[in-house]
Amino acid sequence: MGRSPCCEKAHTNKGAWTKEEDDRLISYIRAHGEGSWRSLPKSAGLLRCGKSCRLRWINYLRPDLKRGNFTEEEDEQIIKLHTLLGNKWSLIAGRLAGRTDNEIKNYWNTHIRRKLLNRGIDPATHRPLNDADNHAQDQEVQASAAATNTVSFASSASAAIVKQEQDTSFTSNSTIFSVVGENNTKVGKGTMLERCPDLNLELTISPPRLNEPDEQFKNMEKSLCFSCRLGLQNNNHCNCGNGSNIGNISSGNRNNSTATSYDFLGLKTGVWDYRRLEMKYGQ
């Protein structure tokens, strides 16, 4: 299928935006709201392509943008989210108020990458540098792991870094969602990984586990909410009390036996929404 150009290339400005263009865009969006990017430039009297307008608004002009330097907390949050999601910058940005995907992507490439390299961690895999042997071992074990329907959250990166339980399965009433390590094994509660196994951290949808989990894992599953299991203890979606804030369970009654939906990584989710994730991220 042929693809039409996103806009008329002729008669459009390119490069840096002028103050006047910014003002026009801001006042137009204030009056008419976001959206209809293709027709916006003409309506707003801008000689820009719609795509360019959208980008300018989202990355620079939006009033809710934070701007300014990233804090240490934000750094760590980005690293943690990148461990889970890989280069899904928009998803990562969704978890950081006032930050854009472009901003985070740039910041990752210019600062955090270097920071991780200085720590001796490969920013692409979150594994210690020169860890090829371990990787081969992990792959071997993975080959024997049981097959499940898989939601691949990150195709390339996705390796867990220390201080995070490898098996972050949680039970949502009738369905078990598992975020499992590549070697499909669990590490006891409180165990710190001394090295970074090449965790795939794929979200899997599978029937409830039949075999009895270890006692310590039963306890862990009872005491930690999904948010905490993802290593996001400090976010405002924690609802188990182990994190800092009251959670954000949208169905209201946490103990209700009916389906419960969670605000997962900024996406209002329930059982069906996980399927949407599968469609989007499944390979």
Add this chain to the structure above:
DNA sequence: AAATAACTCAACCGCGTACAA
């Protein structure tokens, strides 16, 4: 002070996907 290397980040480009016709 000048040259140039390194860095930053706004903007661009191409592709994939959702959706309407």
Add this chain to the structure above:
DNA sequence: CTTGTACGCGGTTGAGTTATT
């Protein structure tokens, strides 16, 4: 079901800025 359009995303580029020699 097919086709066309619009949008959103991730990778890349390059102009401007800062640091170093």
